[in-house]
Amino acid sequence: MGDYILLFISCIFVNNILLMQYLGNCPFLGTSKRMETAVGMGMAVIFVLVMAGAITWVTEYFVLKPFGYEFLRTMSFILVIAALVQFVELFLKKSIPALYAGLGIFLPLITTNCAVMGVCLINIKEEYSFIECLVSSFSYAAGFGLALILFAGVRERILLARVPKPLQDTSIGLVTAGMMSLAFFAFKGMA
Numbered sequence: 001m002g003d004y005i006l007l008f009i010s011c012i013f014v015n016n017i018l019l020m021q022y023l024g025n026c027p028f029l030g031t032s033k034r035m036e037t038a039v040g041m042g043m044a045v046i047f048v049l050v051m052a053g054a055i056t057w058v059t060e061y062f063v064l065k066p067f068g069y070e071f072l073r074t075m076s077f078i079l080v081i082a083a084l085v086q087f088v089e090l091f092l093k094k095s096i097p098a099l100y101a102g103l104g105i106f107l108p109l110i111t112t113n114c115a116v117m118g119v120c121l122i123n124i125k126e127e128y129s130f131i132e133c134l135v136s137s138f139s140y141a142a143g144f145g146l147a148l149i150l151f152a153g154v155r156e157r158i159l160l161a162r163v164p165k166p167l168q169d170t171s172i173g174l175v176t177a178g179m180m181s182l183a184f185f186a187f188k189g190m191a
Contacts, residue, residue, distance in 0.1 A: 004135050011139030013187040017115045018147040019180055020188075024115025027106045028148060029173050033159075038152035040099040041106065042145025044092070046138065048084045049116050053137025055080045056120040057130055077120050085110045115144055151180060 017023050024045075031041040056077045064070050089107055092100040100107065110116060119140045123133045154176055163172050 004132070007132060007135050008139045011136055012143040012146060013184065015140075016143040016147055016184050016187075017119060017140045018144055019177070019184040021118065022181075023118040024113050024144060025177075027109060027113060028144075028151065028177070029170065031103060031106045032148055032152040032155050032173070034102070035149070035152045035156060036099070037102045038148045039145075040092075040096075040103055042141075042148050044088050044103070044107065044110060045113070045116070045144050046141040048081065048088055048110055049119055049141035049144075050134065050137045051084050052077075052081050052116055052120055053123055053133050054130070055084075057123060057128075057133045060124050073121075073124070077117060081110075081116050081120070115140070147180065147184075151177065154180070 011017075015021060018025065018028050027041055027045075031037045059076055059080060060070075060073065064073055064076065085108060088110070089100070092103070092107065119137055122140075123136055126132075126136075128136055151173075155173060158172055158176065167175065
């Protein structure tokens with residue numbers, strides 16, 4: 001049980017997928033201007049990443065490895081992730097149209113979100129068991145959501161501040177993301 005807790009904390013804080021490994025920055029910068037959109041994107045990524053982590057683990061260990069098709073890993077993982085994102089997109093379009101509209105182009109871009117693919121590959125590289133894979137996938141996604149929500153809160157405050165013209169919008173977002181990354185770097189001492 002202690003190993004799972006350590007993995008959970010490590011994936012959220014110490015090895016945060018956005019702020020420490022720099023994967024998934026497109027939706028990080030694109031959907032973090034409003035808190036509602038950031039929360040919605042965080043939830044969508046949690047669902048997609050946990051499901052993708054589980055399905056890609058099963059695909060790897062029950063299809064690709066036994067038949068010697070490891071060279072198809074990237075293609076099969078992309079197909080799994082794309083199918084899951086389509087499911088989430090259809091669900092949000094039917095159930096929560098306001099969130100669907102708020103996420104805009106960034107929802108289908110979860111398919112090509114390097115954080116999702118990166119976590120699936122990390123799970124395989126680290127040779128996690130199925131339960132460790134689920135804990136890792138959930139924890140990385142929770143870390144992604146945490147960083148996204150914290151960043152959205154900061155960006156909402158920045159909109160109220162007087163920012164010099166050359167630093168407005170994406171520039172100040174990148175500077176802020178860098179400062180957040182430095183703050184999360186302090187958790188490296190926990191490892």
